[in-house]
Amino acid sequence: MPQHQIFRDVTFYIVPKTNSKLLVxxxxxxxxxxxxxxxxxxxxxxxxxxxxxTNIVVVLDEKLKKEEIxxxxxxxxxTLLLPVVNSAWVSEGIEKNTILPVDGYEIFLSPKIPNKxxxxxxxxDENDQKKTKLExxxxxxxxxxxxxxxxxxILHFLKLMSDEYEKTxxxxxxxxxxxxxxxxxxxxxxxxxxxxxxxxxxVGKSLASKIxxxxxxxxxxxxxxxxxxxxxxxxxxxxxxxxxxTHTAEKWYYEGLRTLEDVKAEKYMGLSDLQKYGLQxxxxxxQRIPRxxxxxxxxxxxxxxxxxxxxxxxxxxxxxRRGAATMGDIDFIITKKExxxxxxxxxxxxxxxxxxxxxxxxxxxxxxxxxxxxxSKLFCGAQLANYPFCRRVDFLVVPSDEIGAAxxxxxxxxxxxxxMRQRAIDMGLKLSNSGLYRVEDSGDPNTPREVLLESxxxxxxxxxxxxxxxxxxxxxxxxxxxxxKSVKAAGDF
DNA sequence: GGGCTGTACTG
DNA sequence: CAGTAC
DNA sequence: GCCC
DNA sequence: ATATG
DNA sequence: CATAT
Numbered sequence: 001m002p003q004h005q006i007f008r009d010v011t012f013y014i015v016p017k018t019n020s021k022l023l024v025x026x027x028x029x030x031x032x033x034x035x036x037x038x039x040x041x042x043x044x045x046x047x048x049x050x051x052x053x054t055n056i057v058v059v060l061d062e063k064l065k066k067e068e069i070x071x072x073x074x075x076x077x078x079t080l081l082l083p084v085v086n087s088a089w090v091s092e093g094i095e096k097n098t099i100l101p102v103d104g105y106e107i108f109l110s111p112k113i114p115n116k117x118x119x120x121x122x123x124x125d126e127n128d129q130k131k132t133k134l135e136x137x138x139x140x141x142x143x144x145x146x147x148x149x150x151x152x153x154i155l156h157f158l159k160l161m162s163d164e165y166e167k168t169x170x171x172x173x174x175x176x177x178x179x180x181x182x183x184x185x186x187x188x189x190x191x192x193x194x195x196x197x198x199x200x201x202x203v204g205k206s207l208a209s210k211i212x213x214x215x216x217x218x219x220x221x222x223x224x225x226x227x228x229x230x231x232x233x234x235x236x237x238x239x240x241x242x243x244x245x246t247h248t249a250e251k252w253y254y255e256g257l258r259t260l261e262d263v264k265a266e267k268y269m270g271l272s273d274l275q276k277y278g279l280q281x282x283x284x285x286x287q288r289i290p291r292x293x294x295x296x297x298x299x300x301x302x303x304x305x306x307x308x309x310x311x312x313x314x315x316x317x318x319x320x321r322r323g324a325a326t327m328g329d330i331d332f333i334i335t336k337k338e339x340x341x342x343x344x345x346x347x348x349x350x351x352x353x354x355x356x357x358x359x360x361x362x363x364x365x366x367x368x369x370x371x372x373x374x375x376s377k378l379f380c381g382a383q384l385a386n387y388p389f390c391r392r393v394d395f396l397v398v399p400s401d402e403i404g405a406a407x408x409x410x411x412x413x414x415x416x417x418x419x420m421r422q423r424a425i426d427m428g429l430k431l432s433n434s435g436l437y438r439v440e441d442s443g444d445p446n447t448p449r450e451v452l453l454e455s456x457x458x459x460x461x462x463x464x465x466x467x468x469x470x471x472x473x474x475x476x477x478x479x480x481x482x483x484x485k486s487v488k489a490a491g492d493f
Numbered sequence: 494g495g496g497c498t499g500t501a502c503t504g
Numbered sequence: 505c506a507g508t509a510c
Numbered sequence: 511g512c513c514c
Numbered sequence: 515a516t517a518t519g
Numbered sequence: 520c521a522t523a524t
Contacts, residue, residue: 165511172497176511179497204512243503245508272504274508318510331510366502366509377501379509394510414498414510421498432499433510496513502509504515505516505524518523 005034006097011045012090013038013057013082015072016064023060025323025473026087030058033094040074046081053099057084059107062292066109077109084109088290091325095288150190154211155181157220161210164226167236169246178415180207182477191215234258240286242278242365242392243271277363281381284390288326296384297330297393300360301351305334308350312336317410323473329392330382331410335403344397345374352378352395359383362390402434404457409433415477423465429453436461 012035014027027037045055057080059069069084070077089105162177179202184191191197192215197208214220226232231253237260238249257263263271264279271279278285294316302314315321318331334348345368352368355361365379376397383390398406409417409432424431430439435455442449454460462469 170511173511175497179512202512206511243508247507274503329510370502375502377510379502396510409499410510412510418498425498430499434500494514497511500510503507504505507515516524519521 005032006093006099007090008034009054010034010099011036011038011055013041013055013073015057015059015069016061017072021471021473022323026060026325029094029325030090035090039072041080041082046075046079048081048083051101053083053102055082056089056102057082058087058090059084060087062086062295066107069107070109080109086292087325088292091290092288095326150192150215151184151187153218154191154214155184157214157223158184158207158210160223160227161220164223164232167232167239167246168226169250176202176207182415238263241275241282242285243274244278248275274365277365277381281363281390285381285392287389288328289330289389289391291320291325291327293384293387293391294320294327294330296387297382297391300384301332301355304354304358304360305347305351308354309336309347312344312347315407317407318412321411321472322413322476324476329394332393332395333398333403333406333410334395335398335400335406337400339400341376341397341399344399345376348376348378348395348397349374352380355382359385361393400456402455404459404461405431405435405455406433407458408461411472411475413475413477416475419477420465420467423467427465429465431461431465436464 007030012030014037016023017039030037041055041057047055049055057069057073064072066077070080073080083102084107085102085105086107089100089102092105093100158177158181162174162181165171165174165177180200183200183202187200189196191200191211194208194212197203197211198205203211210220210222234253234257235246235249238244238252238257239246241260241263252263252267255266257266260279260282268276268279298314298316305312305314313335315333315335316330317333318329319327320330334344334351336344336347349368352361352364356364360382362381362383365381366375366377368375368378378395380393380395381390382393396406396410408420421431424436428439430437430450436453437450438453440449440451454464459469
């Protein structure tokens with residue numbers, strides 16, 4: 001839950017009025033950021049208040065025509081005075097924790113020319129905002145506003161601790177914090193004492209003590225120490241380079257490197273191809289992707305794919321399928337009914353060739369073709385014409401008989417996948433991207449026999465694991481705090 | 494004390 | 505294999 | 511760091 | 515990338 | 520040099 005509800009003084013007039021599950025989910029996100037949602041405009045609200053935005057029309061469906069928008073609002077073009085923006089205005093505002101000017105997001109109901117200057121400018125703004133974010137993180141530590149609910153204060157600090165441990169390669173500690181966070185989110189009462197805390201699943205002595213410290217002092221010493229550690233700040237910068245993990249980052253640090261410029265100057269020739277691309281596109285790949293741009297990628301790739309095979313299906317998975325307002329990357333699954341992997345690989349190979357020729361694919365990080373062998377995956381950088389950033393885009397071709405397991409895997413999120421896979425383990429099963437298997441003793445404990453139970457249908461996999469079906473938008477499991485809502489306990493976990 | 498998701502690439 | 509990524 |  | 519044959 | 524780890 002955002003501490004500062006950035007839209008708390010803003011009323012959104014939403015178009016369209018009709019509801020799909022996805023739209024409902026996205027509107028809930030708006031509400032969590034404080035927005036008031038309405039569907040028709042009272043007369044007295046239909047005016048602009050100087051530069052301050054208090055009333056705004058938000059169009060959630062890109063494909064709507066201007067006439068449809070006006071009809072939905074029950075407004076005439078000549079009488080509508082409020083700004084009308086696409087949902088990117090909201091999602092990028094949330095991302096930057098500020099109410100953005102409408103320039104560049106406005107949908108002009110009367111003919112007018114949207115330009116690319118405004119798009120470019122957004123690229124610049126992004127970097128300036130980064131610092132304010134760090135500063136505002138610690139605001140909770142200044143004791144001025146004890147009106148934040150206690151559990152939320154705890155979550156705030158534990159999340160930061162988890163992130164710190166993640167960055168410093170202390171995977172298991174980080175995971176412990178994430179699990180504790182999940183527990184606390186599922187706790188109905190306000191935790192007040194050590195005894196209450198330690199009873200919760202995944203909260204042991206160490207975490208219980210820290211929870212008490214947070215409640216009593218509204219801060220956490222260990223976190224402050226670790227957060228101010230200049231080494232960790234540098235490591236975090238290095239680790240954002242694609243192809244650079246904790247090991248390489250640490251190695252560079254001990255070699256005396258401190259900035260990206262240092263790396264370019266002293267290491268460039270020694271970098272792997274992946275890392276060179278990682279550096280080249282460092283700024284681009286640090287940007288979040290507005291959902292509306294995801295829709296454009298979807299259209300573009302589907303078009304290209306259908307030119308090769310009209311029967312092939314193109315789906316975006318990942319956080320896009322989970323309904324996120326902004327994404328870190330774009331994950332495509334390409335499949336086709338009754339089709340085996342070999343044919344699909346051929347489709348991917350041709351698709352990649354076409355997309356490369358058209359200038360969409362800018363670089364291949366893990367190619368479709370290696371030593372003559374055609375792979376079923378492609379990781380690449382790709383950019384749409386007239387868009388300001390190159391994006392991280394992944395392609396995966398999946399044979400029709402594995403599509404359920406693949407959808408499950410590629411939809412995520414990571415935490416949800418781990419929960420589900422752990423559950424499989426506990427039931428003597430194994431869940432992977434290719435299917436749900438029963439693990440049988442085959443005499444050799446190193447190579448147990450794996451019998452496929454299900455791989456075609458997502459829902460069946462849920463059933464076999466004795467789980468209630470969850471829509472993709474309900475799979476934003478805790479710890480990562482993407483756009484999605486945190487998931488409540490549902491008896492399953 | 495060992496497990497903590499499971500798979501596949503690069504170098 | 506270690507490291508990295510999904 | 512937590513759980514078994 | 516390094517080890518091994 | 521090819522393959523294993």
